[in-house]
Amino acid sequence: MRLAQIFVVVATAALVAVPAGATPARPADAPAYSSIVPGTVLVNADRRAGESLSGPWHYSVDPYKDGMADFHGKPLDVTRGRGSDVNVEAAMKADPDVFFEYDLARAPVGPVPSAWIAYAPELRYYNGLMWYQKSFDTALIKSGQRVFLRFAAADYKTMVYLNGHRVGEHEGGFTPFSFDVTHLLREKNNNLVVAVDSTRTPDSVPTQVTDWETYGGLIRDVTLVATPETYVDDDFIRLTTDGLIKADVALDGPTKAGQAVEVSVPALKLSLKGTTDADGHVSLSVRAPKDLKRWSPDTPTLYDVSVKAGSDVLTDRIGFRTIEVRGTQIILNGQPIFLRGICLHEEEFGPNPSRRITPEASRALLSEIKTGLHGNYVRLSHYPHSEITTRLADEMGLLVWSEVPVYWAVKFDNPDTLKVAQRMMAENILRDRNRASVIIWSVANETPISDARNSFLTALAREAKALDGTRLVSAALLTGKKTVDGHIDITIDDPLIPELDVMAVNTYNGWYGNDKIADVPATVWHSSFNKPLILSEFGAASLYGVRDPAREGRFTEDYQAKYYKNTLAMADRIPFLAGLSPWILKDFRSPRRQNIWQQGWNRKGVVSENGERKMAFFVLSDYYAKMAAKQ
Numbered sequence: 001m002r003l004a005q006i007f008v009v010v011a012t013a014a015l016v017a018v019p020a021g022a023t024p025a026r027p028a029d030a031p032a033y034s035s036i037v038p039g040t041v042l043v044n045a046d047r048r049a050g051e052s053l054s055g056p057w058h059y060s061v062d063p064y065k066d067g068m069a070d071f072h073g074k075p076l077d078v079t080r081g082r083g084s085d086v087n088v089e090a091a092m093k094a095d096p097d098v099f100f101e102y103d104l105a106r107a108p109v110g111p112v113p114s115a116w117i118a119y120a121p122e123l124r125y126y127n128g129l130m131w132y133q134k135s136f137d138t139a140l141i142k143s144g145q146r147v148f149l150r151f152a153a154a155d156y157k158t159m160v161y162l163n164g165h166r167v168g169e170h171e172g173g174f175t176p177f178s179f180d181v182t183h184l185l186r187e188k189n190n191n192l193v194v195a196v197d198s199t200r201t202p203d204s205v206p207t208q209v210t211d212w213e214t215y216g217g218l219i220r221d222v223t224l225v226a227t228p229e230t231y232v233d234d235d236f237i238r239l240t241t242d243g244l245i246k247a248d249v250a251l252d253g254p255t256k257a258g259q260a261v262e263v264s265v266p267a268l269k270l271s272l273k274g275t276t277d278a279d280g281h282v283s284l285s286v287r288a289p290k291d292l293k294r295w296s297p298d299t300p301t302l303y304d305v306s307v308k309a310g311s312d313v314l315t316d317r318i319g320f321r322t323i324e325v326r327g328t329q330i331i332l333n334g335q336p337i338f339l340r341g342i343c344l345h346e347e348e349f350g351p352n353p354s355r356r357i358t359p360e361a362s363r364a365l366l367s368e369i370k371t372g373l374h375g376n377y378v379r380l381s382h383y384p385h386s387e388i389t390t391r392l393a394d395e396m397g398l399l400v401w402s403e404v405p406v407y408w409a410v411k412f413d414n415p416d417t418l419k420v421a422q423r424m425m426a427e428n429i430l431r432d433r434n435r436a437s438v439i440i441w442s443v444a445n446e447t448p449i450s451d452a453r454n455s456f457l458t459a460l461a462r463e464a465k466a467l468d469g470t471r472l473v474s475a476a477l478l479t480g481k482k483t484v485d486g487h488i489d490i491t492i493d494d495p496l497i498p499e500l501d502v503m504a505v506n507t508y509n510g511w512y513g514n515d516k517i518a519d520v521p522a523t524v525w526h527s528s529f530n531k532p533l534i535l536s537e538f539g540a541a542s543l544y545g546v547r548d549p550a551r552e553g554r555f556t557e558d559y560q561a562k563y564y565k566n567t568l569a570m571a572d573r574i575p576f577l578a579g580l581s582p583w584i585l586k587d588f589r590s591p592r593r594q595n596i597w598q599q600g601w602n603r604k605g606v607v608s609e610n611g612e613r614k615m616a617f618f619v620l621s622d623y624y625a626k627m628a629a630k631q
């Protein structure tokens with residue numbers, strides 16, 4: 001049966017199931033449209049027409065939050081203060097008696113995107129409220145066109161004011177958010193004021209206690225995104241394990257209901273057509289053609305896909321692959337695969353990183369994994385990384401573990417904290433569920449076990465599944481250990497595991513604690529779960545260039561290399577092991593690390609912050625090269 005006939009059969013079958021004239025009901029397995037993320041998804045926004053607002057912005061520190069409350073702490077109406085549309089310079093010229101304590105439009109200038117700690121030496125350790133200001137003209141004001149103001153990410157809490165109006169706010173430092181500003185914009189001299197507060201609290205996600213630098217500010221691109229009045233707000237297009245290409249499309253706008261939608265993949269001569277329901281949603285599917293080239297790390301094939309609805313045409317580059325688990329194996333495109341990876345923080349190479357992740361900066365990091373280490377996998381820890389990186393992983397062929405920063409002792413019994421975590425995870429999944437490289441959504445890292453934590457993480461894991469039933473859900477867990485017959489004995493028994501598809505454990509025997517590094521290879525691991533295990537972290541620190549072959553003391557490259565040799569020997573003996581992501585590719589900034597070798601850097605990288613490869617790099621690279629040769 002030819003492809004077109006298959007489509008007709010499938011479509012007819014779907015139509016037969018509902019009264020003629022109505023649109024087919026959404027299939028049971030259609031992904032949820034998250035109730036958590038109010039407003040727009042604006043999927044694929046980075047590929048839409050618009051105008052960039054990245055570049056020079058004014059910035060003005062406000063450590064005492066003077067712009068938010070008066071000297072007695074009474075909250076201010078920000079639209080009458082720093083968020084107003086007043087031009088202070090002009091106002092003071094017009095009336096020498098007028099009084100302002102601030103003047104954002106004449107404040108110092110710094111680059112966006114970038115964390116502000118790189119703006120000036122006195123800001124290196126600034127953690128608090130920052131006011132940004134940008135004046136701009138726009139050519140996007142057209143009838144029948146909507147304009148959204150999109151932040152690819154801002155760390156941590158953001159409040160936005162445009163031309164003296166409060167636009168909205170957002171909590172969370174690593175996922176995109178947008179506001180419809182169609183009716184607030186003017187052609188000339190728009191006055192955009194953005195307040196970003198990097199302060200974390202015991203109730204935030206993460207809390208104020210982490211092992212990485214806080215890179216506060218507008219850390220990713222700011223853009224004006226133009227769409228037709230009714231546009232494709234969300235789409236999810238994927239290959240399923242039962243051999244179908246499925247497309248779920250959600251429109252937003254006045255004519256979203258009863259709208260004809262076409263999803264096409266020209267290279268596969270595919271065209272999926274349907275009509276949206278009253279909510280502007282439609283689910284389409286077709287048997288995948290035999291000549292479909294599946295995406296994989298070795299063959300990262302991406303197809304041009306377009307989604308047409310009314311006057312909107314949204315294009316994307318999508319890889320089609322399947323991921324599942326089978327017993328203790330991870331199965332990619334029907335075949336078992338071992339994840340040869342490493343962890344990565346979002347920090348560019350260089351002595352003064354500011355989280356400015358350009359395509360070049362991201363490629364430099366991912367190339368060290370793919371080419372340098374012969375890797376096929378990267379754990380993007382401990383928060384959603386830039387969409388630049390996940391698109392690059394699609395292009396280069398790296399499988400991705402993507403995670404939200406539910407890290408260590410989050411306030412699991414605070415329902416508001418859960419809402420922030422759920423929204424963060426939904427924003428992450430809705431941004432990246434068309435990225436073939438992403439195979440795992442992780443809901444947590446090293447969280448202390450309690451009933452509150454178990455129900456918090458169960459809610460997150462189930463929300464991830466509801467939004468995306470095609471990927472695996474995991475979490476980086478801790479385990480206990482004991483000594484049995486003279487060897488280290490570890491049992492994996494975290495109560496969260498029944499909610500996970502893949503178990504993942506961070507293990508540091510031979511670095512933290514009093515285990516002898518010589519005892520590590522003989523460690524025995526037990527699991528009563530018929531699930532794959534990833535060693536999601538293991539590592540030891542060294543300062544590049546410090547060698548001591550005689551003593552192999554801590555913090556030397558020799559010790560770190562020996563630690564890797566012994567831990568990899570241990571890994572070889574775990575029968576249900578399906579992947580490795582040692583901690584970590586590159587030395588990274590952490591205020592918790594202040595001994596003479598680290599001085600504000602966590603030095604468990606296998607390369608230094610300047611990209612200098614340590615002895616351990618070659619141990620891991622050789623190990624993965626041999627493994628790749630056998631696959």
Ligand code: GCU
Pocket residue numbers: 211382445446506537583602604
């Ligand atoms: C922890 C944690 C990391 C931390 C690392 C370390 O497991 O997940 O964020 O940096 O260990 O101790 O270096």
